[in-house]
Amino acid sequence: MRYKIVLSYDGSDFCGWQSQPSGNSVQDAVERAAKNLFGQKVTVVGSGRTDAGVHALGQVAHFDSAKALPISNVVGGLNAYLPKTVRVLSACEASASFDARKSAKRKTYMYLMYTGDVYPVLDGRAVNVGDSFDVDAVNAAAQAIVGEHDFSTFMASNGGAKTFVRTVYSARAEVNGRFIAFYITANGFLYNMVRIIVAQLMRVGKGENVDMRELIEKRDRSYAKDIAPASGLYLHDVVYGD
Amino acid sequence: MRYKIVLSYDGSDFCGWQSQPSGNSVQDAVERAAKNLFGQKVTVVGSGRTDAGVHALGQVAHFDSAKALPISNVVGGLNAYLPKTVRVLSACEASASFDARKSAKRKTYMYLMYTGDVYPVLDGRAVNVGDSFDVDAVNAAAQAIVGEHDFSTFMASNGGAKTFVRTVYSARAEVNGRFIAFYITANGFLYNMVRIIVAQLMRVGKGENVDMRELIEKRDRSYAKDIAPASGLYLHDVVYGD
Numbered sequence: 316m317r318y319k320i321v322l323s324y325d326g327s328d329f330c331g332w333q334s335q336p337s338g339n340s341v342q343d344a345v346e347r348a349a350k351n352l353f354g355q356k357v358t359v360v361g362s363g364r365t366d367a368g369v370h371a372l373g374q375v376a377h378f379d380s381a382k383a384l385p386i387s388n389v390v391g392g393l394n395a396y397l398p399k400t401v402r403v404l405s406a407c408e409a410s411a412s413f414d415a416r417k418s419a420k421r422k423t424y425m426y427l428m429y430t431g432d433v434y435p436v437l438d439g440r441a442v443n444v445g446d447s448f449d450v451d452a453v454n455a456a457a458q459a460i461v462g463e464h465d466f467s468t469f470m471a472s473n474g475g476a477k478t479f480v481r482t483v484y485s486a487r488a489e490v491n492g493r494f495i496a497f498y499i500t501a502n503g504f505l506y507n508m509v510r511i512i513v514a515q516l517m518r519v520g521k522g523e524n525v526d527m528r529e530l531i532e533k534r535d536r537s538y539a540k541d542i543a544p545a546s547g548l549y550l551h552d553v554v555y556g557d
Numbered sequence: 558m559r560y561k562i563v564l565s566y567d568g569s570d571f572c573g574w575q576s577q578p579s580g581n582s583v584q585d586a587v588e589r590a591a592k593n594l595f596g597q598k599v600t601v602v603g604s605g606r607t608d609a610g611v612h613a614l615g616q617v618a619h620f621d622s623a624k625a626l627p628i629s630n631v632v633g634g635l636n637a638y639l640p641k642t643v644r645v646l647s648a649c650e651a652s653a654s655f656d657a658r659k660s661a662k663r664k665t666y667m668y669l670m671y672t673g674d675v676y677p678v679l680d681g682r683a684v685n686v687g688d689s690f691d692v693d694a695v696n697a698a699a700q701a702i703v704g705e706h707d708f709s710t711f712m713a714s715n716g717g718a719k720t721f722v723r724t725v726y727s728a729r730a731e732v733n734g735r736f737i738a739f740y741i742t743a744n745g746f747l748y749n750m751v752r753i754i755v756a757q758l759m760r761v762g763k764g765e766n767v768d769m770r771e772l773i774e775k776r777d778r779s780y781a782k783d784i785a786p787a788s789g790l791y792l793h794d795v796v797y798g799d
Contacts, residue, residue: 325677
């Protein structure tokens with residue numbers, strides 16, 4: 316039986332999603348919980364990796380189990396074995412053809428910034444951008460990345476992707492009091508793509524003149540050197556076919 | 558020379574504001590930083606205590622120093638010695654009669670709740686109140702506590718206050734997406750008063766019939782047994798005479 320689960324986690328103390336020999340990844344934590352619940356080794360496949368320090372509001376994963384537990388027992392059962400920093404929000408039975416990674420149609424990431432004074436309670440969760448930040452300029456610049464483009468400029472070198480073309484469906488910053496949440500939705504993302512894009516948009520917000528269209532055309536990472544901190548990044552949700 | 562400083566801190570890993578033999582209080586941290594900066598022992602007086610796990614966005618404190626440093630050096634200097642979980646937001650020279658505790662005219666606390674799924678990234682910072690929460694009912698009930706009242710019902714027994722009468726200037730919950738921020742402003746608060754009031758209002762929000770006016774009239778803590786978790790509470794700001 317194949318299960319599809321939706322997960323939320325605080326990535327601060329994890330080495331990322333992907334299983335590591337240290338065992339300190341989110342995937343390792345979920346696999347340990349699943350082994351305890353189902354009484355057998357379970358391999359959990361996520362929709363994609365998140366880096367160390369990156370959070371998830373709605374990560375999606377699947378796993379198979381020979382033992383079938385009622386769905387109503389899966390959420391509570393996994394949460395009983397998981398650390399408090401990881402919560403299963405929902406579980407459902409998936410078809411055998413469902414694959415959390417390959418079936419994903421679009422993903423949305425959120426990048427959380429805030430203006431004004433530094434608040435320690437937001438450390439590791441949102442990035443301070445100082446007193447004056449031009450959100451309108453950010454939104455104008457962000458329109459250049461919407462559409463189908465080769466995003467090589469915005470990819471960390473160790474990505475291992477076969478093609479650098481992705482389609483960004485939307486990219487917009489929303490203001491909420493002192494918070495600025497930047498949402499970006501695409502059919503897929505290259506390694507570190509969101510954080511490198513956000514770093515350029517932060518420069519725009521702080522008044523720098525950055526031509527995003529020109530950066531895309533360069534197809535060269537050296538033109539977009541900065542990378543925004545992992546701590547502001549949240550995997551918001553993953554959308555599947557139906 | 559007397560300095561007035563405004564502080565923000567993440568209370569999660571502190572035993573509260575008040576100095577303790579363990580040295581693990583916010584006051585201890587600020588006094589250590591001030592001693593390093595001014596080269597002499599400094600006593601820091603806060604506007605009031607915050608409990609373990611309670612955060613501050615705008616705590617106010619004062620201290621005296623025989624050595625006078627330019628104001629512009631005080632913020633950066635203290636922050637250089639403080640842990641990242643405590644930040645000095647501003648500093649100014651205060652008159653000799655200014656007292657962060659005694660001169661305070663009104664304080665505002667914020668209590669942060671959120672509805673829907675549990676998000677681990679909010680643990681220790683906001684309290685989940687589940688799927689259905691009636692904010693209108695909370696705001697209607699909260700009106701009963703506005704005004705001058707004897708708040709004995711809403712005071713933890715070890716408070717040591719001489720009088721139990723306080724004036725609440727405003728108490729209202731504001732909705733922002735999934736977040737509900739409850740703000741309460743008063744000329745002062747009894748020990749645990751905000752958390753005990755919020756616990757009753759949470760019952761109201763979840764559909765329970767709680768008569769706040771009747772609770773006040775009881776002047777008896779046993780009628781208001783619950784206390785809301787410290788982790789949702791923020792000292793928002795302190796207002797002084799002029």
